[in-house]
Amino acid sequence: MxxxxxxxxxxxxxxxxxxxxxxxxxxxxxxxxxxxxxxxxxxxxxxxxxxxxxxxxxxxxxxxxxxxxxxxxxxxxxxxxxxxxxxxxxxxxxxxxxxxxxxxxxxxxxxxxxxxxxxxxxxxxxxxxxxxxxxxxxxxxxxxxxxxxxxxxxxxxxxxxxxxxxxxxxxxxxxxxxxxxxxxxxxxxxxxxxxxxxxxxxxxxxxxxxxxxxxxxxxxxxxxxxxxxxxxxxxSVRPDPRILTDVRTGQGYDVHAFAEGDHVWLGGVAIPHSHSLAGHSDADVLMHAITDAVLGAIAEGDIGAHFPPSDQQWKGAPSRIFLEHACKLVRARGGMIAHVDATVVCEAPKVGPYRDAIRARLAEIMGMPLDRVAIKATTTERLGFTGRREGVAALAIATVRLPE
Incomplete structure (x- = not known):
């Protein structure tokens, strides 16, 4: 040097x-x-x-x-x-x-x-x-x-x-x-x-x-x-999973209502649509659910505890900031995120054409192999607020491995 x-x-x-x-x-x-x-x-x-x-x-x-x-x-x-x-x-x-x-x-x-x-x-x-x-x-x-x-x-x-x-x-x-x-x-x-x-x-x-x-x-x-x-x-930046024997699972759930706009953010990807999602940040409902799942796996509260909606600095913020923060907390404890499985619930927009792009973006943000990020989409057969096209919901499960 x-x-x-x-x-x-x-x-x-x-x-x-x-x-x-x-x-x-x-x-x-x-x-x-x-x-x-x-x-x-x-x-x-x-x-x-x-x-x-x-x-x-x-x-x-x-x-x-x-x-x-x-x-x-x-x-x-x-x-x-x-x-x-x-x-x-x-x-x-x-x-x-x-x-x-x-x-x-x-x-x-x-x-x-x-x-x-x-x-x-x-x-x-x-x-x-x-x-x-x-x-x-x-x-x-x-x-x-x-x-x-x-x-x-x-x-x-x-x-x-x-x-x-x-x-x-x-x-x-x-x-x-x-x-x-x-x-x-x-x-x-x-x-x-x-x-x-x-x-x-x-x-x-x-x-x-x-x-x-x-x-x-x-x-x-x-x-x-x-x-x-x-x-x-x-x-060295990827912990050996053989020594990460404390395996935990966290779940996350989030909903956002539709508002005026021309696209929605899902998993860090902008999807054209007749409406946007309303929220204090960019309202990426999928990324919020995954973030809460990761935080839940390490018992670190939820997004609101780390990024209060009352704090104006997060108004309109990209949700990747929240997910990256959760991932850093896992790595700070010497752990790794082993797998993420998430489901988007809505009548529209159609998620299928953007699934691979969403998986790739989430894998990039979380520092994970692509084959450890699963994204699915479903409807509620026109029942409930998602069935009435009033908004979008997302559910997520994250598996985290930590050292004992």
Whole structure:
């Protein structure tokens, strides 16, 4: 690990991440109970303790950023300088972040890192810092295993590059601070839009060194990447079920009435409908039932005890906050959620077309394998308030394993 006050780390977190699927921008999505951004910030600080860290965020994401930062310890939060606001492109966002760092006092070296790469380790960061000191501009790269073809506009091959000379480039990209700040200013003045910070340095006439990257340091871009990330997470964050012999079951139940609107939230997925559900938060009746089931399994009360509806800070809040909190309480006791089984009761909307998306979203938030999340739907044959289409109910059972 490299410890120095001469290092600044700029984490770029202003994107929308649409290819990662519906829901929150990918940097704010949960990965085994912790947001991707929080995991990335923790990795940056472990790799370069003492470095100042600045995050560039989208102007609309201040609340999401604050929620992610709250997942870190007080010591981890202390090294974060106020976030910078991003621009219309990644390049503009990086320049905004660099200018903010310059105003606070320019460092010797700056590492520029994508928020959606939470797996950078100390060895990779040490290589980045040393390469920047030696060469001025440097990027991590990994060998390209597939044969690459260059094609023309008609789709015909015009060249086959020697793949032994090709590298897939990652972040953190590292630079002497004045070099990359001046290069970004020059690119902006010339109105040139480039794909990464290495190209910005190249366009300014600087040679860029490629040092060994790490195949584990992949970028979360698609839903498949999130599944791979779950598999890659160190086994130490997943307790061995063989020692979790205290098996408990909790149940949850919730109802919400229909109100004016054009969609309902179920399990973290927005489902188009002629009405919305009324509630102090986003009224995600399914997630509320599951949250209460998890809390019940560890005898920790219910949602209202942890997030009182009288507290205005939870007005309109996304229900994932409640579920993530319940899951953290389980992990804080050294336990794991072994299985969740939930049922939605309503005449409409139809849940079936969204079942897989709901399961995937809940598994992501709870840090569970998909095959341990079961979601069903039923009607009451037009009986009762759900039968009259006045609202939606949900029931849930959660199985939790704790150490004795």
């Amino acid at each position: 490299v410890a120095t006050m001469e290092i600044a780390i700029l984490v770029v977190a202003g994107g929308r991440g649409s290819r990662a699927g519906e829901g929150l921008p990918k940097q704010y999505r949960s990965l085994a109970g912790m947001t991707v951004l929080a995991r990335t910030l923790r990795a940056m600080q472990v790799g370069s303790p003492g470095a100042k860290v600045k995050v560039v965020i989208h102007p609309d994401d201040r609340a999401l950023y604050a929620s992610s930062v709250a997942e870190l310890s007080e010591a981890e939060q202390a090294v974060l300088s106020p976030p910078a606001l991003g621009g219309a492109s990644r390049q503009e966002s990086v320049r905004n972040g660099l200018e903010a760092i310059a105003r606070e006092g320019p460092p010797e070296i700056v590492l520029i890192h994508d928020a959606a790469r939470p797996f950078s380790d100390p060895a990779l960061m040490a290589r980045a810092i040393n390469a920047a000191r030696a060469h001025g501009a440097a990027v991590p790269g990994v060998p390209v295993n597939d044969t690459v073809k260059e094609i023309d506009a008609a789709g015909f091959v015009v060249a086959t590059p020697d793949r032994s000379r090709l590298r897939a480039v990652q972040t953190p990209q590292s630079f002497r601070f004045p070099l990359i700040l001046d290069a970004h200013r020059a690119a902006a003045a010339a109105d040139r839009e480039l794909t990464d910070d290495a190209m910005v340095a190249e366009a300014a006439g600087h040679a860029v060194h490629v040092f060994p990257g790490d195949i584990a340091n992949f970028k979360l871009t698609t839903p498949e990447d999130f599944a791979r990330a779950m598999d890659q997470l160190d086994a």
